[in-house]
Amino acid sequence: MIDDLTRIALVGTSRTSGIAPLIHEHPGDALLAGLAPSDPESTLLLRAAVQTVFAAAGRMSEPDVAAVEVSPVETARTPSIRLVGILQNAMASDSKDLLDEMLRQMAAETLHLPHELLPEALSVADTTLRDRLIPVLGERGRWLSRFNPQWLWVHEGIGTLSDSDQERNQQIWDEGTIPERCRVLAAWRRSNPAGARDTLSETIAQESADHRGRLISELTTGLSSDDEEFLEKCLDDRSSGVKQIAAEMLSRLPDSALSRRMQDRASSILTAGKTGIVFKKLTVTCSPPESIDKTWERDGISQKPPGGRGKRAYWAETVLQAVPPSYWGKHLGTAPGALIEAVREDNFGQSVLLGWSRACARFAASDPESALWVKPLWTYWEDVASRVQGTAHGTIIEEMKSLVAVMPASEAEQAVFELLRKNHESGGPEAIALLDRLPRPWSAHFSERYLKLTGSVIQKSSDNFAYQWMNTLHMAARAIPPENFAAALVPWDVALHQTRTSWALTTAEREIARFQETIRLRQSFYEEVSA
Amino acid sequence: MPITSEQVLQLAPDSNSAKAGEKLMALKNWSDLGINAEALWGKCQGSALYQVKVDLTNLGSSCSCPSRKFPCKHALGLLFLYAESPVAAPLGEPPEWVADWLLKRRDREEKKSDKNAEQADKPVDEKAQLKRVEQRETRVSAGLERLDLWIRDLVRNGLAGLESQPPSFWDEQARRLVDAQSPGLSSRLLALGELPGSSPDWPMQMLSELGRIKLLIHAWQRIEQIDTPLQSDIRQMIGWIISQEELAERTDGVQDIWCVVGQTTSEEKQLRVQRAWLLGRETGRWALVVQFATLGQPFAEVLPVGTERPGTVVYYPGASEQRGKLIRQEGGIAEVTRRLPGTDRFDDFLGEVSSQFARQPWVRGLCGLFSDVTIVPREKEWILRDSAGNGLPLSPKNHWKLLALTGGAPCDLAAEWEGRSLHPLGVYIQGRYRTT
Numbered sequence: 018m019i020d021d022l023t024r025i026a027l028v029g030t031s032r033t034s035g036i037a038p039l040i041h042e043h044p045g046d047a048l049l050a051g052l053a054p055s056d057p058e059s060t061l062l063l064r065a066a067v068q069t070v071f072a073a074a075g076r077m078s079e080p081d082v083a084a085v086e087v088s089p090v091e092t093a094r095t096p097s098i099r100l101v102g103i104l105q106n107a108m109a110s111d112s113k114d115l116l117d118e119m120l121r122q123m124a125a126e127t128l129h130l131p132h133e134l135l136p137e138a139l140s141v142a143d144t145t146l147r148d149r150l151i152p153v154l155g156e157r158g159r160w161l162s163r164f165n166p167q168w169l170w171v172h173e174g175i176g177t178l179s180d181s182d183q184e185r186n187q188q189i190w191d192e193g194t195i196p197e198r199c200r201v202l203a204a205w206r207r208s209n210p211a212g213a214r215d216t217l218s219e220t221i222a223q224e225s226a227d228h229r230g231r232l233i234s235e236l237t238t239g240l241s242s243d244d245e246e247f248l249e250k251c252l253d254d255r256s257s258g259v260k261q262i263a264a265e266m267l268s269r270l271p272d273s274a275l276s277r278r279m280q281d282r283a284s285s286i287l288t289a290g291k292t293g294i295v296f297k298k299l300t301v302t303c304s305p306p307e308s309i310d311k312t313w314e315r316d317g318i319s320q321k322p323p324g325g326r327g328k329r330a331y332w333a334e335t336v337l338q339a340v341p342p343s344y345w346g347k348h349l350g351t352a353p354g355a356l357i358e359a360v361r362e363d364n365f366g367q368s369v370l371l372g373w374s375r376a377c378a379r380f381a382a383s384d385p386e387s388a389l390w391v392k393p394l395w396t397y398w399e400d401v402a403s404r405v406q407g408t409a410h411g412t413i414i415e416e417m418k419s420l421v422a423v424m425p426a427s428e429a430e431q432a433v434f435e436l437l438r439k440n441h442e443s444g445g446p447e448a449i450a451l452l453d454r455l456p457r458p459w460s461a462h463f464s465e466r467y468l469k470l471t472g473s474v475i476q477k478s479s480d481n482f483a484y485q486w487m488n489t490l491h492m493a494a495r496a497i498p499p500e501n502f503a504a505a506l507v508p509w510d511v512a513l514h515q516t517r518t519s520w521a522l523t524t525a526e527r528e529i530a531r532f533q534e535t536i537r538l539r540q541s542f543y544e545e546v547s548a
Numbered sequence: 549m550p551i552t553s554e555q556v557l558q559l560a561p562d563s564n565s566a567k568a569g570e571k572l573m574a575l576k577n578w579s580d581l582g583i584n585a586e587a588l589w590g591k592c593q594g595s596a597l598y599q600v601k602v603d604l605t606n607l608g609s610s611c612s613c614p615s616r617k618f619p620c621k622h623a624l625g626l627l628f629l630y631a632e633s634p635v636a637a638p639l640g641e642p643p644e645w646v647a648d649w650l651l652k653r654r655d656r657e658e659k660k661s662d663k664n665a666e667q668a669d670k671p672v673d674e675k676a677q678l679k680r681v682e683q684r685e686t687r688v689s690a691g692l693e694r695l696d697l698w699i700r701d702l703v704r705n706g707l708a709g710l711e712s713q714p715p716s717f718w719d720e721q722a723r724r725l726v727d728a729q730s731p732g733l734s735s736r737l738l739a740l741g742e743l744p745g746s747s748p749d750w751p752m753q754m755l756s757e758l759g760r761i762k763l764l765i766h767a768w769q770r771i772e773q774i775d776t777p778l779q780s781d782i783r784q785m786i787g788w789i790i791s792q793e794e795l796a797e798r799t800d801g802v803q804d805i806w807c808v809v810g811q812t813t814s815e816e817k818q819l820r821v822q823r824a825w826l827l828g829r830e831t832g833r834w835a836l837v838v839q840f841a842t843l844g845q846p847f848a849e850v851l852p853v854g855t856e857r858p859g860t861v862v863y864y865p866g867a868s869e870q871r872g873k874l875i876r877q878e879g880g881i882a883e884v885t886r887r888l889p890g891t892d893r894f895d896d897f898l899g900e901v902s903s904q905f906a907r908q909p910w911v912r913g914l915c916g917l918f919s920d921v922t923i924v925p926r927e928k929e930w931i932l933r934d935s936a937g938n939g940l941p942l943s944p945k946n947h948w949k950l951l952a953l954t955g956g957a958p959c960d961l962a963a964e965w966e967g968r969s970l971h972p973l974g975v976y977i978q979g980r981y982r983t984t
Contacts, residue, residue, distance in 0.1 A: 019752060019755070019756070020752070022755060023751050023752045023755050026703050026706070026707050026751065026754075026755045026758075027706055027707050027708045027751050028706045028708065029703065029704055029705045029706025029707075029708075030703055030704050031704045031705060031706075032706065052766060056700070057704075058699075058700035058701075058703050058704050059700060059762065061703055062699065062700070062703060062755075062758055062759045062762035062763075063759065063762055063763060063766065064759070065755045065756055065758070065759030065762075066756075066759030066760050066762060066763040066909070067759075067763075068759075069756040069759055069760060070760075070905050070909045073901070073905055073967050074901065074902040074905040074906065075902070076898055076901065077898065078894040078895060078898065078934075078938035078939055078940050079931070079938065079939040079940070079941075080937070080938055080939075081937055082924060082931055082933045082937055082938065082939035083924070084922060084924070084933060084937070084956075085922065085923075085924050085925070085956045086956060087955060087956040087957050088955030088956050088957070098552070098980075099632065099633075102553055102631075102632055132952045132953050132955070133949055133952060133953055133982075135948075135952040136948035136949055136952055157952065157955050160955065160956070161948070161951060161952050161955075164925045164951065165948070534574065537574070537575075541632075541633075
């Protein structure tokens with residue numbers, strides 16, 4: 018055997034006295050005799066050569082190999098060869114937005130992923146991308162995922178969890194990092210909210226404050242009144258951060274005890290009255306308490322406001338943001354616009370409006386009555402924004418961002434466009450950030466207006482504003498719908514602005530080139546997807 | 549013919565050129581694009597406006613840019629563009645700068661074959677040649693004797709010590725072999741230097757290879773007792789070069805449609821070495837085409853995987869009839885769109901391997917095309933299974949892409965047998981041949 022020879026060779030023939038006893042008979046021995054080696058070393062080497070050739074020539078295959086089950090036939094459409102290349106580019110570019118769009122579109126067109134990209138796709142770690150991948154994996158992807166334990170996430174969302182998935186998740190829960198554990202908890206919440214909550218409540222006491230907060234936040238997935246008892250207990254947590262998180266979640270449960278406590282506090286803070294003898298003008302007065310007790314603190318309201326703000330203003334804000342704006346319509350019996358007008362001039366007016374805005378962002382999606390507040394609040398902030406500049410302006414834009422997020426798409430686009438148009442004339446760049454909050458893809462109408470505005474920015478705006486604006490191209494490249502591709506690809510003359518400095522020119526040119534490259538990639542994608 | 553981006557990548561002289569080429573594929577960089585049955589052309593805006601042209605009959609290319617890389621990024625960019633959007637270049641008559649180039653190209657090809665014919669007629673100074681041969685043989689004999697001594701010393705002192713030897717330990721011997729005019733053996737020895745510590749069973753591999761080198765030395769010392777074809781193999785393994793003229797003179801060329809089923813390129817000391825496996829459609833014969841090029845320069849023959857061309861291959865003289873050269877191309881290249889001839893039984897292939905070893909015991913890689921085989925993943929290894937249920941191990945890397953492509957269904961797979969496992973080269977699925 019070659020193994021015996023190797024042992025001798027490793028030690029060396031000088032240290033093995035007489036190699037013959039160690040060597041087994043081999044069918045090649047006759048051949049070796051013909052080679053007539055003269056010394057032990059040559060014998061060993063030639064014997065190794067003969068046995069190597071014998072082994073290579075006499076190699077047998079393994080009999081009775083069990084076949085694997087063949088993948089079921091794809092029911093979705095097969096993508097074109099060109100689409101394979103496009104997807105490969107998108108995957109390589111590491112652009113999540115782009116992949117997200119392509120995968121969504123493929124799902125809508127009932128295409129499955131090209132088979133050769135499946136191993137790469139199945140190895141994606143990002144959970145939102147994974148959600149997008151599931152509908153386009155096709156029969157082949159689901160089939161393939163069964164062969165690699167790391168790909169079993171594919172089956173997490175489908176039906177019940179298999180035993181091996183459960184085992185793996187349990188292991189991650191016991192030993193994983195905090196983001197991993199949060200992910201497992203969310204997965205459990207999707208399939209079994211009560212079970213997941215019980216698992217969390219068993220170990221919550223041993224976690225650090227930061228981890229307690231992050232884990233409790235995961236209960237947002239599948240949040241229901243069943244969770245109230247647990248969350249109410251969390252209000253007794255030592256950490257004020259944890260209290261705040263639990264309180265916020267409880268406030269989202271309209272019938273929770275905390276919601277009622279907050280409503281009681283709110284109605285004692287805000288009162289409506291009529292002033293004036295003839296016109297009976299409505300006024301809303303905010304009178305926050307001078308001090309708060311332990312029950313307030315338990316509900317996540319700190320004694321000391323962060324960042325050196327007035328504590329009474331802060332308390333008012335915190336209480337108001339936990340109460341659905343629709344409550345005020347019923348409680349004070351007046352429309353949102355009128356209430357906003359009535360509280361503006363109050364000493365604590367700004368705090369009330371901040372509270373209402375945040376409440377609106379929090380409740381508009383689940384409460385249609387509260388959604389009616391979005392537009393009036395936006396109008397209010399828009400008005401305020403036009404009067405201030407600098408940091409104050411930035412803060413207001415932050416409030417507006419959260420309102421845009423809960424507006425219906427067309428309203429949001431209209432609102433943001435108006436603001437941008439005005440800003441483009443007056444020059445404040447802060448509002449550009451609002452674009453990021455618009456739902457994607459943008460509408461064709463909005464995109465058309467955006468492109469026109471961009472053209473005008475290139476020609477007329479100051480270097481600084483144009484520079485900031487160029488940053489929106491990155492976003493726009495991913496948000497503009499196919500209808501506007503042609504318009505987006507027309508050449509833009511950045512040199513038209515007479516006084517542009519050279520760095521502004523280069524930046525503009527570079528950003529436009531990138532923008533058009535992305536649009537082209539998407540254009541070829543859409544061509545192929547619908548082909 | 550249609551070409552894929554993957555195939556264009558194979559043409560690139562290095563990865564930087566490939567990247568630069570990909571960047572240039574955007575349509576905005578190009579003007580005056582055109583295509584006909586013979587050529588593809590366009591002008592590319594670089595530091596100047598460059599004229600780029602591609603000969604579609606053999607994928608040769610030219611560009612007016614000053615780059616010393618070949619093909620340059622502009623030619624690659626044009627090919628990438630063509631691969632991604634085949635309709636980007638409109639059908640048309642080639643402009644003068646393309647037509648001239650094509651004409652010159654065809655002229656050169658003709659002259660080349662004329663020259664070959666001429667050279668064969670040149671009178672040879674037989675006496676001087678004989679003397680040179682004698683001189684070399686003496687040097688080789690002396691060199692191999694020293695090598696024999698050295699190898700025997702290795703096993704006398706034990707292979708265990710090799711793991712701690714510096715690279716110079718192997719380089720030194722390799723250099724001596726070059727001095728002894730045995731470059732073939734020299735690179736074989738250099739490859740040995742990579743073995744120690746590379747895998748748990750390296751001592752066994754080392755001993756096997758040392759044994760085979762010993763066998764080669766043994767054979768050289770008795771070369772007059774050996775059949776002429778095998779003699780030729782032995783001389784080539786030691787380092788005799790078969791001249792292109794000698795090859796061109798051979799009359800036993802094999803005419804067939806040759807399909808490129810696999811290709812690897814590696815870099816060795818300032819040289820790029822390309823090994824391409826060609827399979828003859830009608831004869832079912834294999835040819836290993838090995839080409840050399842200095843860095844940045846093109847290989848003489850453009851052999852993208854998944855293409856086929858009618859032509860004549862001659863084999864290097866010897867018993868193994870493995871290494872070949874495509875001496876004539878007798879038609880344009882096309883994409884492989886039909887099944888390739890192969891075997892559906894591993895036992896037949898292993899029988900073929902046996903006969904190869906019987907003819908020539910130093911054989912290294914052998915190629916096979918396996919029809920209707922399936923990929924079987926196991927916990928720690930990958931198996932290729934034939935339709936009779938027999939299995940051979942696949943090379944120890946992961947084969948997920950292959951499994952994804954085939955979905956566990958039978959496919960036609962080309963693979964190189966490396967003695968212990970099959971290294972997949974390409975697979976034919978749904979009318980397309982692609983690399984794995």
